[in-house]
Amino acid sequence: MITSNSCSLDVPYFHGYMETMMDALQLIYAARQGIIPCITRRLNHMERGVMIKSSAIFNFTYKQSGNSYCFNVDGLLWSRSRIVGNFLVYWQINEHASGQGRYTGAEARNVPIYCNSLELSSGYKRGLTTQSGGEQGTLEPNALIKKTVTITIEGSNFHLISYYSSEDICNGRLKRPLSHPDVMELYMPPSIFRLTKFRVPPKIEIGPDGKPHFM
Structure with missing residues (x-):
């Protein structure tokens, strides 16, 4: 309660x-x-x-x-927002450091967002995990x-x-x-x-x- x-x-x-x-x-x-x-x-x-x-x-x-x-x-430092229905979704990223390269969202492709069948559909998952380039930093381990x-x-x-x-x-x-x-x-x-x-x-x-x- x-x-x-x-x-x-x-x-x-x-x-x-x-x-x-x-x-x-x-x-x-x-x-x-x-x-x-x-x-x-x-x-x-x-x-x-x-x-x-x-x-x-x-x-x-x-x-x-x-x-x-x-x-x-x-x-905290976040990726660019991703529109998902009525929501905006962000991933926590590390601050850019020498040798780490730019955060382009490629790391996020391996991050499951939900574990139910509806939100792991291919189209839904692509919408959550594909980010545009140009952001500094790398995805946090077990990203928030x-x-x-x-x-x-x-x-x-x-x-x-x-x-x-x-x-x-x-x-x-x-x-x-x-x-x-x-x-x-x-x-x-x-x-x-x-x-x-x-x-x-x-x-x-x-x-x-x-x-x-x-x-």
């Missing part, structure tokens, strides 16, 4: 990983309802060292934390992966950042939000979300209860 009385760093971040858009919607809505934590300020240097790791999921709100805080919170999405609820912008490693995913160490009943049991009225901002809008259907539900 994950509870939070307020959106502050006095409560732990959410542990797990964000795989699908439904996961993201559930996490954002749960944070808005005070069920899981959200972040209201920039992380300091000590907090970054402790909290930025595989399994950490952070919710930021623009109105409370400021726009720039949401996109540069960890102080950062997955982000911004969601608007009734005029408030929420920025969700999920950190994980492919090893943790493949070994089953991290769980999706669906393993948390207090998150899954929340009814999310689709009308409060600004769905027009998504590249791939989620589908909505009327459920047995007569209410619209995300599918």
